[in-house]
Amino acid sequence: MLFLVVTILSRSHADLNVYPSAGVLFVHVLEREYFKGEFPPYPKSGDASNDPITFNTNLMGYPDRPGWLRYIQRTPHSDGVLYGSPTAEHVGKSTVIEITAYNRRSFETARHNLVINIMATEEFPLPYQAEFYIRNMNVEEMLASEVLGDFLGAVKNVWQPERLNAINITSALDRGGRVPLPINDLKEGVYVMVGADVSFSSCLREVENPHNQLRCSQEMEPVISCDKKFRAQFHIDWCKISLVDINKVVPVYVTRPDPGSGVLPEIGEYNPPPESLKSRDYFSDFIVTLAVPAAVACVLFFILGYTMCCRREGVKKRNMQTPDIQLVHHNSIQKSSKELRSMSKNREISWPLSTLPVFNPVSGEVVPPIHPDNYETTSMPLMQTQNKQQQNTQNDTKRKEKYLL
Numbered sequence: 001m002l003f004l005v006v007t008i009l010s011r012s013h014a015d016l017n018v019y020p021s022a023g024v025l026f027v028h029v030l031e032r033e034y035f036k037g038e039f040p041p042y043p044k045s046g047d048a049s050n051d052p053i054t055f056n057t058n059l060m061g062y063p064d065r066p067g068w069l070r071y072i073q074r075t076p077h078s079d080g081v082l083y084g085s086p087t088a089e090h091v092g093k094s095t096v097i098e099i100t101a102y103n104r105r106s107f108e109t110a111r112h113n114l115v116i117n118i119m120a121t122e123e124f125p126l127p128y129q130a131e132f133y134i135r136n137m138n139v140e141e142m143l144a145s146e147v148l149g150d151f152l153g154a155v156k157n158v159w160q161p162e163r164l165n166a167i168n169i170t171s172a173l174d175r176g177g178r179v180p181l182p183i184n185d186l187k188e189g190v191y192v193m194v195g196a197d198v199s200f201s202s203c204l205r206e207v208e209n210p211h212n213q214l215r216c217s218q219e220m221e222p223v224i225s226c227d228k229k230f231r232a233q234f235h236i237d238w239c240k241i242s243l244v245d246i247n248k249v250v251p252v253y254v255t256r257p258d259p260g261s262g263v264l265p266e267i268g269e270y271n272p273p274p275e276s277l278k279s280r281d282y283f284s285d286f287i288v289t290l291a292v293p294a295a296v297a298c299v300l301f302f303i304l305g306y307t308m309c310c311r312r313e314g315v316k317k318r319n320m321q322t323p324d325i326q327l328v329h330h331n332s333i334q335k336s337s338k339e340l341r342s343m344s345k346n347r348e349i350s351w352p353l354s355t356l357p358v359f360n361p362v363s364g365e366v367v368p369p370i371h372p373d374n375y376e377t378t379s380m381p382l383m384q385t386q387n388k389q390q391q392n393t394q395n396d397t398k399r400k401e402k403y404l405l
């Protein structure tokens with residue numbers, strides 16, 4: 001019975017109704033605090049109030065959200081935010097969003113429904129729309145009602161309209177911006193579109209004058225008199241401001257090709273290729289690929305043969321053309337080098353003194369001679385082998401001492 005009451009209670013507070021207006025920015029915060037109460041305290045409790053919680057949001061019965069509704073949660077320890085701008089075509093239908101919260105520590109889930117009833121507004125759409133690019137904000141920071149309120153206050157101050165609304169917010173990352181480096185607390189940047197009912201103030205138009213256009217093209221900051229109204233909190237890139245008067249926008253009709261009935265036109269019968277293949281003459285291919293290169297090779301063979309065999313000059317002719325004195329000189333050099341070579345063959349090898357057998361001064365043992373051909377042992381210093389043997393003898397004496405004790 002109690003269980004039933006609890007479920008009915010939770011049902012009744014599970015469906016939350018909101019009534020945003022078409023053409024106005026809608027923001028709904030999924031508060032961690034609110035969902036934490038849904039998760040029973042975890043038996044082996046750590047700090048339960050700090051459980052990581054993530055959210056999944058989707059249109060009821062579908063895997064994703066409707067196209068106009070976007071969602072952001074920076075970390076599992078921050079609140080999630082649903083935001084977007086519904087348009088007139090969404091008016092009248094109530095949109096049920098399923099919100100599933102996951103506790104990432106206990107793996108429990110809680111589900112709530114958010115019913116969005118989009119209302120029509122009389123003055124939609126506001127005719128004068130300005131989009132600002134704010135460099136020092138992330139989208140979820142801008143969505144906080146007090147920050148957005150401050151920004152709208154500053155805009156109202158410099159524009160002085162009767163009515164002013166935030167229309168849309170877009171992260172700069174969605175417009176080709178880059179993820180900032182994790183230094184100096186750099187932010188992604190955010191585009192905020194606002195709409196008003198009076199024409200743009202002179203201050204908002206200052207960026208259009210030639211002097212500021214020049215500065216923008218040289219990537220310098222333009223001089224805007226009302227920038228100081230924003231400066232304390234918002235760094236606005238005035239070069240990227242866009243001002244649109246929707247009454248003056250010429251509608252663009254995209255001409256698409258006529259899709260047609262979907263049935264292909266008649267093109268007659270299909271004729272498959274015949275089964276028996278025509279024979280093909282490969283003679284010209286043979287001439288080009290084999291006979292011509294072979295002929296060229298033959299010609300080359302005969303030219304080379306003639307020059308190598310019939311026009312050979314030989315040693316005799318060479319000697320005849322060389323002066324006698326050079327030949328005698330050359331002969332004597334050859335002779336003496338031959339003699340040297342034959343002498344070196346029967347020379348007796350005498351080992352250098354350092355490679356002769358030595359006594360180990362400690363053990364009295366004869367260290368084998370180090371053969372000069374054996375590079376591994378020659379590169380090893382003589383002292384090392386001695387040290388090892390010294391250590392061994394030391395260990396031996398220690399062992400002996402132990403026995404004595």
Ligand SMILES: *[C@@H]1O[C@H](CO)[C@@H](O)[C@H](O)[C@H]1NC(C)=O
Pocket residue numbers: 085086087167168169170174
């Ligand atoms: C709001 O911005 C998003 C992203 O830039 C865009 O897809 C959407 O069409 C915009 N909505 C309106 C009503 O301008």
